[in-house]
Amino acid sequence: MDEAIKKLDDALSELVAFLNDHDLPNWRDWMAEAQSRLRTAPRDGVKKVLAAYGGMGSFYDLGIGRESDGEGFLRWAPGGEEVDRRLDALRDLVRELADRIRVEAGWVFT
Numbered sequence: 001m002d003e004a005i006k007k008l009d010d011a012l013s014e015l016v017a018f019l020n021d022h023d024l025p026n027w028r029d030w031m032a033e034a035q036s037r038l039r040t041a042p043r044d045g046v047k048k049v050l051a052a053y054g055g056m057g058s059f060y061d062l063g064i065g066r067e068s069d070g071e072g073f074l075r076w077a078p079g080g081e082e083v084d085r086r087l088d089a090l091r092d093l094v095r096e097l098a099d100r101i102r103v104e105a106g107w108v109f110t
Contacts, residue, residue: 004104005042008097009035012049015090022064022083027052030059031094042101047109049098059091 012035019028030052038045052059064087065080102109 004097004101005038008046008049008094008101009038011090011094011097012038015094018086018090022087024062024064027059027062043105043107046098046101046105046107049094050102050109053095062087062091 012031016028016032016035019025019031031049034045034048034052036045037048054060063084065077065082065084066074067077067080069075101107
């Protein structure tokens with residue numbers, strides 16, 4: 001389990017830096033808090049990570065890399081597709097690692 005916690009911690013470090021680089025302080029702070037909890041009480045950290053996913057307004061709903069076209073529609077900003085794909089990859093990795101830890105530990109969150 002220690003190896004899995006380390007992998008999640010590393011992935012969270014990368015995600016927190018990405019969110020910071022893209023000026024997303026609310027989600028950055030959420031994931032930084034999850035990482036802090038993970039380091040002191042792994043169950044609480046995993047629970048905090050997984051609480052970000054699911055439901056309206058969840059971390060899965062976050063989209064970046066788009067800009068207004070001036071007519072009420074969104075279009076990709078220059079380089080936006082690549083940024084959005086990177087967010088998807090990090091988001092999916094963190095969720096997958098956290099869920100794997102939860103299952104292996106037998107933790108049930110309500």
